[in-house]
Amino acid sequence: xxxxxxxxxxxxxxxxxxxxxxxxxxxxxxxxxxxxxxxxxxxxxxxxxxxxxxxxxxxxxxxxxxxxxxxxxxxxxxxxxxxxxxxxxxxxxxxxxxxxxxxxxxxxxxxxxxxxxxxxxxxxxxxxxxxxxxxxxxxxxxxxxxxxxxxxxxxxxxxxxxxxxxxxxxxxxxxxxxxxxxxxxxxxxxxxxxxxxxxxxxxxxxxxxxxxxxxxxxxxxxxxxxxxxxxxxxxxxxxxxxxxxxxxxxxxxxxxxxxxxxxxxxxxxxxxxxxxxxxxxxxxxxxxxxxxxxxxxxxxxxxxxxxxxxxxxxxxxxxxxxxxxxxxxxxxxxxxxxxxxxxxxxxxxxxxxxxxxxxxxxxxxxxxxxxxxxxxxxxxxxxxxx
Numbered sequence: 001x002x003x004x005x006x007x008x009x010x011x012x013x014x015x016x017x018x019x020x021x022x023x024x025x026x027x028x029x030x031x032x033x034x035x036x037x038x039x040x041x042x043x044x045x046x047x048x049x050x051x052x053x054x055x056x057x058x059x060x061x062x063x064x065x066x067x068x069x070x071x072x073x074x075x076x077x078x079x080x081x082x083x084x085x086x087x088x089x090x091x092x093x094x095x096x097x098x099x100x101x102x103x104x105x106x107x108x109x110x111x112x113x114x115x116x117x118x119x120x121x122x123x124x125x126x127x128x129x130x131x132x133x134x135x136x137x138x139x140x141x142x143x144x145x146x147x148x149x150x151x152x153x154x155x156x157x158x159x160x161x162x163x164x165x166x167x168x169x170x171x172x173x174x175x176x177x178x179x180x181x182x183x184x185x186x187x188x189x190x191x192x193x194x195x196x197x198x199x200x201x202x203x204x205x206x207x208x209x210x211x212x213x214x215x216x217x218x219x220x221x222x223x224x225x226x227x228x229x230x231x232x233x234x235x236x237x238x239x240x241x242x243x244x245x246x247x248x249x250x251x252x253x254x255x256x257x258x259x260x261x262x263x264x265x266x267x268x269x270x271x272x273x274x275x276x277x278x279x280x281x282x283x284x285x286x287x288x289x290x291x292x293x294x295x296x297x298x299x300x301x302x303x304x305x306x307x308x309x310x311x312x313x314x315x316x317x318x319x320x321x322x323x324x325x326x327x328x329x330x331x332x333x334x335x336x337x338x339x340x341x342x343x344x345x346x347x348x349x350x351x352x353x354x355x356x357x358x359x360x361x362x363x364x365x366x367x368x369x370x371x372x373x374x375x376x377x378x379x380x381x382x383x384x385x386x
Contacts, residue, residue: 018137032195036190039187046182048188049192052191053191053192060090060091062266066267067087067090069106069263072087072102072156073107074249076280077280079276088159092167095200100151103150104140105119114224119138122213126209130210171197178192204235211231215239218242219243219287221297221298223245227240228240237259239260243255252264285361288361315374319374323364326367333353334357
């Protein structure tokens with residue numbers, strides 16, 4: 001039976017601490033530090049527990065990214081039952097709550113970003129959105145009304161029901177099993193268990209905090225989400241957060257092939273072996289259009305803050321008009337290519353349309369990058385003039 005909780009209204013002036021969460025989230029880092037001091041002082045050095053911790057950190061992190069986030073929260077693709085079972089089990093081992101509870105918070109974050117209804121509202125400060133939100137009861141604590149579709153999946157309903165036994169069992173059984181193999185259970189429990197969980201927690205938390213405070217906003221400045229290629233390196237590709245908030249239906253966070261995003265590579269591989277399907281990719285012309293419009297909207301604000309007349313920006317506007325036309329052409333070419341594929345026209349014609357689309361996309365991308373650089377130089381000249 002699906003739960004339909006009715007949580008009482010919470011007084012915003014009163015902090016109702018979730019003591020179990022607070023004790024767990026603040027004690028585990030302290031225990032990890034004390035454990036590491038003991039290990040480095042008293043235990044003969046070995047790479048085995050460190051390597052095991054790294055492998056399990058990468059595995060659990062990619063599962064949270066590709067499973068909890070992009071599959072369950074956003075439904076950016078479909079996955080087979082074995083994949084969902086694997087994600088449910090390893091996700092539980094990450095100790096980040098059940099997929100249903102995790103998704104309930106995350107969906108609410110996207111719907112109400114930067115407002116009081118956002119569980120990790122960045123306007124309440126870095127540390128609130130990083131960890132403190134998890135330590136206090138809110139109006140929506142225990143409210144799963146926005147994830148009823150996930151309860152329809154028996155795998156997720158099962159994981160939610162048995163989350164605690166699963167998480168405890170996996171976080172003890174896996175390190176102990178590896179420790180038995182290497183003959184050092186204590187070191188494995190420390191590194192592959194405690195340290196790995198703490199690092200996994202705080203790298204995930206950085207997506208809620210760092211990614212809303214530091215980085216660029218190439219696609220939208222309507223909310224605090226930002227892109228950081230540096231952050232992506234240790235959050236399994238989740239650093240491209242401005243793109244994600246602009247196009248949350250895309251299974252990729254790092255859109256370009258060279259963007260570090262193990263999550264998208266795993267999903268792509270699953271599709272190739274027949275374990276995933278219906279991968280949602282936002283078309284390039286829509287992405288480039290959004291990026292173009294976001295930068296174009298900043299022009300009036302730049303002029304308003306300076307004594308420069310609008311005529312000074314006329315060359316930039318002329319270039320912008322050409323980019324606008326090229327984006328329209330790219331959209332039309334993509335439409336022709338899609339129609340050709342749907343109508344099963346000759347492979348020669350489809351290849352030619354795809355080639356045209358690729359060339360047009362490259363032309364638009366290059367022109368857009370040059371225009372953005374010109375806008376930055378123009379902004380710098382305004383700063384010097386003022």
